[in-house]
Amino acid sequence: MTVAQLLVWAQVIPTLVNAGIATETQIAALIKSFHQSLTDAQLNAICALIIAGATKHEALAVADTLPSAPVA
Amino acid sequence: MVRPFVFVLALSIGSAACGSVGISVKQKAVLSLQTSETALEAAHDLERALCFNSPATEAGDVCTNPVAATVGLNKTINSGKTVHVLLAMEFVGAFKDEVTAATILQTWKAGDPVPTTVTGYQTDITTILQLAQGLAPGASAFLAKVQTAVDAGATVAAAVGVK
Numbered sequence: 463m464t465v466a467q468l469l470v471w472a473q474v475i476p477t478l479v480n481a482g483i484a485t486e487t488q489i490a491a492l493i494k495s496f497h498q499s500l501t502d503a504q505l506n507a508i509c510a511l512i513i514a515g516a517t518k519h520e521a522l523a524v525a526d527t528l529p530s531a532p533v534a
Numbered sequence: 535m536v537r538p539f540v541f542v543l544a545l546s547i548g549s550a551a552c553g554s555v556g557i558s559v560k561q562k563a564v565l566s567l568q569t570s571e572t573a574l575e576a577a578h579d580l581e582r583a584l585c586f587n588s589p590a591t592e593a594g595d596v597c598t599n600p601v602a603a604t605v606g607l608n609k610t611i612n613s614g615k616t617v618h619v620l621l622a623m624e625f626v627g628a629f630k631d632e633v634t635a636a637t638i639l640q641t642w643k644a645g646d647p648v649p650t651t652v653t654g655y656q657t658d659i660t661t662i663l664q665l666a667q668g669l670a671p672g673a674s675a676f677l678a679k680v681q682t683a684v685d686a687g688a689t690v691a692a693a694v695g696v697k
Contacts, residue, residue: 499561500561502560505560505561505564505639505640506640508565508568509567509636509637509639509640510636511568512564512567512568512571512632512636513632513633513636513637515571515575516575516629516630516632516633516636517629517633519574519575519578519625519629520625520629520630520633522578522582522593523578523622523623523625523626523629524622524626525593525594526582526585526593526594526595526618526619526622527619527622527623527626528593528594528595529594529595529596530592530593530594530595530596530598531593531594
């Protein structure tokens with residue numbers, strides 16, 4: 463959420479609460495849902511990070527199932 | 535005075551609830567998988583640190599760190615394999631399933647069939663948890679990370695619709 467958007471919400475929220483239209487908790491949840499909403503591209507980038515990390519650790523784990531090489 | 539705000543609020547809630555339901559479910563699944571993956575990587579690093587004097591340069595089925603015997607990683611419990619090797623085998627399966635699950639989730643949408651690797655991943659990390667629970671208290675940090683991975687894995691499963 464940008465600062466400009468935040469300012470708009472800061473003006474709107476008291477009106478909504480005073481009019482009994484929404485509770486502060488409901489509004490906080492709504493704002494949080496906007497703030498945390500990620501695009502498909504961002505989620506796919508996270509998936510790529512997961513794949514990279516898991517691939518690296520999978521290779522390490524495979525090595526640990528094999529006979530140990532003599533330690534120099 | 536109030537009516538425009540009601541409209542704006544209704545519009546906002548409506549768009550959040552309808553337009554992005556698929557995204558939010560996918561987001562929950564992806565972010566939970568990331569949490570689980572991060573915890574599992576940390577758990578794997580901790581297990582290897584308990585097993586090897588120099589985990590960055592050593593690998594294999596024999597632990598070199600004296601702590602390994604203290605916590606029980608050298609114990610033979612199944613088919614002549616040590617706990618360390620059994621854990622490594624389960625880590626292989628878990629990380630393999632994570633790669634597949636993350637690949638599938640890139641194109642997955644709410645309502646699509648449940649990715650079967652998510653179930654497989656849950657089985658793998660649950661087995662790792664059971665093995666970790668059999669270790670001595672010296673491995674408690676390892677156990678805690680595995681527990682985090684399992685908890686987040688359950689959230690992934692719930693998000694994609696595993697019953």
